[in-house]
Amino acid sequence: MEYKHDIFAPVYKRLKVPATKDNFTIKYDDGSMLNMASDLFTLIRSFSIESPNPTVYRRAIQGKPGATVTGRDLNERQIRVVCELYALNEVDYTLAEKELYKALYKDAEFYIVQDAMPTRQWRVTVDEAFTPTQEGSTAEFTITFTVSSGFAESIGALDDPQTFDYDWSFADNMPLYEDFSYTHSTRSFPIYNLGDVTLDPNNAPVYQIFYTGASNGLTIENRTTGDVWRYSGTTRTGDTLVIDTVFARVNGLPVTDLTNWADLRFAPGRNDIRITGTSGSFEIKFDFRFLYF
Known part of the structure; x- marks a missing residue:
C-alpha cells in the first residue's frame, strides 16, 4: 500500500x-x-x-x-x-x-x-x-x-483447468471421476452446471456461448431442461456466433432478430446438449460463472 x-x-x-x-x-x-x-x-x-x-x-x-x-x-x-x-x-x-x-x-x-x-x-x-x-x-x-x-459466484473461469490450482475444489460440486469440458466439436455432449442454482441469461453474472464454424439454421437443445434455441440465419467457415445473455451476434454484428429469443437454461449437475444445423467442422464453447447458496 x-x-x-x-x-x-x-x-x-x-x-x-x-x-x-x-x-x-x-x-x-x-x-x-x-x-x-x-x-x-x-x-x-x-x-x-x-x-x-x-x-x-x-x-x-x-x-x-x-x-x-x-x-x-x-x-x-x-x-x-x-x-x-x-x-x-x-x-x-x-x-x-x-x-x-x-x-x-x-x-x-x-x-x-x-x-x-x-x-x-x-x-x-x-x-x-x-x-x-x-x-x-x-x-x-x-x-x-x-x-x-x-448468491455467491464461482471465481474459477471455464477457460481455467478444473484443478485445485485454479480456484476449483470438490466443495464446488465438481463431479468425481467425470472427464468434463466446456469446449466441444461434436453434436452431442454434456455440460455441467457446478452451481446450486439453475443458470439462465436472466440470473447468470457471466453467460456466453461461442459457436465457430459453418451452419444453416443452427439449433442448440438442452434435453435436460427442454429448452431449444434457434438461429434462422447462416454462418460460414470461420464465422463466430456469440450468444451473450439474450442477445446474439455474428462476427460482432447483431442477429438477435433472427433467433427465437429462447432462454437456454442449465440445471444443476449434468445437462445433455444436442446441436443441429451444423455444416462441416465446428467448435462450441460455453462460458459461465456458477451460483451458490
Missing part, C-alpha cells in the same frame, strides 16, 4: 494483524485487491452469511382447504462482519480509519472473498453507515454487506 506522506509508510509496514479464517479480500472491478488483515490492519472476528431469503407466493382456491404455492423469489441477503481495527498509536489510527472508509466506499459494488472459501466470491454493496468504537489505537465495528443477487 502506498501513502502520500512517506513518513507514515514505515509505521504501517511494521504493523502485523493476524488473518483469521474469516478474513477476506476486497476485489474491485479494475482488478485491484485489498486484504483486510495485511492491507487494512483489520482483524475479522466473525463473518456471518444470512441464509437465503425467500418470498413465497400462495393462492387460496375457493372450496379447497389451505393455499397452493404458486411461486417463489429469492431476495437479496446480508453478510455481517465483526471487525477490529488496529494501529500503533492514535495518530496512526486516524490514517488507518480513513483508508478503511476509502476501501469500503470508493466503489458502489465490489467482490469480497472469504479466506475460508477461496473459490467463491460475493458481489456486495455497503448500504449502511457504521461508527467504530475507538479505544486508544484500536476500534471495534460491524460492517453489513448486501448481496443483491442473493
Whole structure:
C-alpha cells in the first residue's frame, strides 16, 4: 500500500494483524485487491452469511382447504462482519480509519472473498453507515454487506483447468471421476452446471456461448431442461456466433432478430446438449460463472 506522506509508510509496514479464517479480500472491478488483515490492519472476528431469503407466493382456491404455492423469489441477503481495527498509536489510527472508509466506499459494488472459501466470491454493496468504537489505537465495528443477487459466484473461469490450482475444489460440486469440458466439436455432449442454482441469461453474472464454424439454421437443445434455441440465419467457415445473455451476434454484428429469443437454461449437475444445423467442422464453447447458496 502506498501513502502520500512517506513518513507514515514505515509505521504501517511494521504493523502485523493476524488473518483469521474469516478474513477476506476486497476485489474491485479494475482488478485491484485489498486484504483486510495485511492491507487494512483489520482483524475479522466473525463473518456471518444470512441464509437465503425467500418470498413465497400462495393462492387460496375457493372450496379447497389451505393455499397452493404458486411461486417463489429469492431476495437479496446480508453478510455481517465483526471487525477490529488496529494501529500503533492514535495518530496512526486516524490514517488507518480513513483508508478503511476509502476501501469500503470508493466503489458502489465490489467482490469480497472469504479466506475460508477461496473459490467463491460475493458481489456486495455497503448500504449502511457504521461508527467504530475507538479505544486508544484500536476500534471495534460491524460492517453489513448486501448481496443483491442473493448468491455467491464461482471465481474459477471455464477457460481455467478444473484443478485445485485454479480456484476449483470438490466443495464446488465438481463431479468425481467425470472427464468434463466446456469446449466441444461434436453434436452431442454434456455440460455441467457446478452451481446450486439453475443458470439462465436472466440470473447468470457471466453467460456466453461461442459457436465457430459453418451452419444453416443452427439449433442448440438442452434435453435436460427442454429448452431449444434457434438461429434462422447462416454462418460460414470461420464465422463466430456469440450468444451473450439474450442477445446474439455474428462476427460482432447483431442477429438477435433472427433467433427465437429462447432462454437456454442449465440445471444443476449434468445437462445433455444436442446441436443441429451444423455444416462441416465446428467448435462450441460455453462460458459461465456458477451460483451458490
